[in-house]
Amino acid sequence: MFFLPNAQPDVLDKKRFSFEIELEMNEKIPSPKTVLSYDLGSSFSLYSDVVSYFKSLSTSSGRVLYHEYGKTYEGRPLINLVISSEENIKNIDAIKHKHMQILQETESDQSHLKGQPIFTSFSYNIHGNEASSTEAAMQVAYRMAAAQDEETKEVLKNSIIIMYICINPDGRDRYVYWYKSMKRLKRPSMEPQDIEHMENWPGGRTNHYWFDINRDWVWQVHPEAKGLSHEYQKWLPQVHVDYHEQGYNNNYFTAPGTTPRNQLLPDSYERWSEVFGDANTVQFDKYQINYFTRDRFDFFYPGYGSSYPSVMGAIGMLTEQGGGSAGGRIVQTDDGFHLTLRQRIFDHYTTSIATIKTAVLHREKLLQYSKNALNPANSKSKIKAYFFSDRDVHSNDLVNVLIRNGIKLEQALNDFQISAALDYRSGRISKKVFSKGTYIVTTRQPKHLLINTIMERNLAIEDSVMYDMSTWSAPLAYNLNAYSTMDAFTVETKSIIQEINFKGLVINNEAQYAYVIDWSQRNAPQALAQLWAREYNVRSAFEPFIMGDKPFTAGSLIVLIGRNLHHKDRIDLEIKEIAQNAGVEIIGFNTGRVMTGMDLANGRNVPIKQPKVALLVEPPFSIYTAGQIYFYSIGKRVCQLIVLKLPHFSKVVLQNLEVL
Numbered sequence: 001m002f003f004l005p006n007a008q009p010d011v012l013d014k015k016r017f018s019f020e021i022e023l024e025m026n027e028k029i030p031s032p033k034t035v036l037s038y039d040l041g042s043s044f045s046l047y048s049d050v051v052s053y054f055k056s057l058s059t060s061s062g063r064v065l066y067h068e069y070g071k072t073y074e075g076r077p078l079i080n081l082v083i084s085s086e087e088n089i090k091n092i093d094a095i096k097h098k099h100m101q102i103l104q105e106t107e108s109d110q111s112h113l114k115g116q117p118i119f120t121s122f123s124y125n126i127h128g129n130e131a132s133s134t135e136a137a138m139q140v141a142y143r144m145a146a147a148q149d150e151e152t153k154e155v156l157k158n159s160i161i162i163m164y165i166c167i168n169p170d171g172r173d174r175y176v177y178w179y180k181s182m183k184r185l186k187r188p189s190m191e192p193q194d195i196e197h198m199e200n201w202p203g204g205r206t207n208h209y210w211f212d213i214n215r216d217w218v219w220q221v222h223p224e225a226k227g228l229s230h231e232y233q234k235w236l237p238q239v240h241v242d243y244h245e246q247g248y249n250n251n252y253f254t255a256p257g258t259t260p261r262n263q264l265l266p267d268s269y270e271r272w273s274e275v276f277g278d279a280n281t282v283q284f285d286k287y288q289i290n291y292f293t294r295d296r297f298d299f300f301y302p303g304y305g306s307s308y309p310s311v312m313g314a315i316g317m318l319t320e321q322g323g324g325s326a327g328g329r330i331v332q333t334d335d336g337f338h339l340t341l342r343q344r345i346f347d348h349y350t351t352s353i354a355t356i357k358t359a360v361l362h363r364e365k366l367l368q369y370s371k372n373a374l375n376p377a378n379s380k381s382k383i384k385a386y387f388f389s390d391r392d393v394h395s396n397d398l399v400n401v402l403i404r405n406g407i408k409l410e411q412a413l414n415d416f417q418i419s420a421a422l423d424y425r426s427g428r429i430s431k432k433v434f435s436k437g438t439y440i441v442t443t444r445q446p447k448h449l450l451i452n453t454i455m456e457r458n459l460a461i462e463d464s465v466m467y468d469m470s471t472w473s474a475p476l477a478y479n480l481n482a483y484s485t486m487d488a489f490t491v492e493t494k495s496i497i498q499e500i501n502f503k504g505l506v507i508n509n510e511a512q513y514a515y516v517i518d519w520s521q522r523n524a525p526q527a528l529a530q531l532w533a534r535e536y537n538v539r540s541a542f543e544p545f546i547m548g549d550k551p552f553t554a555g556s557l558i559v560l561i562g563r564n565l566h567h568k569d570r571i572d573l574e575i576k577e578i579a580q581n582a583g584v585e586i587i588g589f590n591t592g593r594v595m596t597g598m599d600l601a602n603g604r605n606v607p608i609k610q611p612k613v614a615l616l617v618e619p620p621f622s623i624y625t626a627g628q629i630y631f632y633s634i635g636k637r638v639c640q641l642i643v644l645k646l647p648h649f650s651k652v653v654l655q656n657l658e659v660l
Ligand SMILES: [Zn+2]
Pocket: 127, 130, 243, 244, 245
């Protein structure tokens, strides 16, 4: 612990971090300061104030479109801006339509690229407590909306800029509210150990359910990622940068990154990431901003904001500013430097502007890069198709991931045979007959990079030192019976174009003896939670059994009507509601006599009681592990949960709990 001098620190240093004051700005366009009433860097902005700024910017500028693409769990709007010349904005639908057409055409004639703007996009503040980038987004948008110089006009004429201004507003506001409550009002603390720099658990990095949205770009479990991917696919940019912060002792990271790399990407990806990285470092050299490249951050896992764009045909990149949740408005680094929020905003602003200009400089080549990347004829993978069963517990989960990512999916209308199919479970290649209903994903489609990256059994990797995520083969992750082939094949198919969400079903709704819910169903735990919530007596099958020709797994839920007579008048109605709400199949039986296996009311099919479950949180427990349990239990309504803070644990009467 050390104490720092008492002199009032200059948190703004407007002379050094001036955001291009030499530019002539249109006075009718509001700057961030005119709406927020403070200089950027003197405070963190609440999300509602950020939204107000972007709304006022779009109403006063013909260069800016404001669009909401979703809502967070806590009800905050998810917003992207589209910025271009006034003329382009007036014709944005036609430009976007032509853009998508050009990208998906496979011929190599480049003449139609002439005059077509490049699409450049940015995602800011996906980690809520890396809060400088949304502040920077306000200055970037203002500069592009208000600057009057010829260079800016030329840049706008030749580019469509899409800004996802804050991917994780719930996490951001959690951080900003905390910071404001701890903020020294007279003089900021620069001491890193001070409470002004020590954010509370769980911090603002994650979303409402403590999930890291920057691992969710492919799977889209949460609304922040689901809305983002849906919107992203409407624009398919050529260049995308994802904005982050790291510990305050680190200098700025910019492209290129380090190994391992996704080797399915076009070879020229690396060269392009150097071009954009160089554009940033040239600016940083000029302003004496310290930085590093080619270390620490790899882009192998496709669920990052830096790598998902790359498997969607863009040059996807990452930036990492030093600062993060401990940065405050000013903090002293390990070499005595005073790192300010103002600088963090300036640095992100500088790379955003450099990226926009560099993209325009290489407009046609980058459009051609995207075309080539999206053309399946250029795929480095020899795999022609992936197959997975339509009957596994998690089949629909993978179907929905593929559909959400705009991947064309088909289903076989007949049985068919593949002479050499790789079995995902055994790793062996052999002849295989697939049954009617099997799902088929062919790689002859524009999303082939994403398909191969998430579906391959063993994605090639050149070294094993990873930033974090290292494995995800989707068919294995979802525990599916899956195969791939390099052979051509023919089978009649139908297209699957919508997500599959089973709405629930009751067979023999007016049963006289019992209702049974097979435990192998995806949502059987939700059905059990609802039965308990309505105070049903439920039993669990001790072993598998067969009723009629229908097999049931061990653990299947048995609701004996004779043990639930308190529901008798409305049981058929309630069972139907439970099937629909949980999305399960419930089968009614008129007899308890089981032909193969134990009778339904056998004492070994024991009654199961709702357990009293508690989740212990706060340090040293992982936010993510707690988040998984919290989301599955509360978010998915699987079971009630008491969330206990660790300091209060000594006061908890453990006899009242069954699971901790
Ligand atoms: Zn981050």
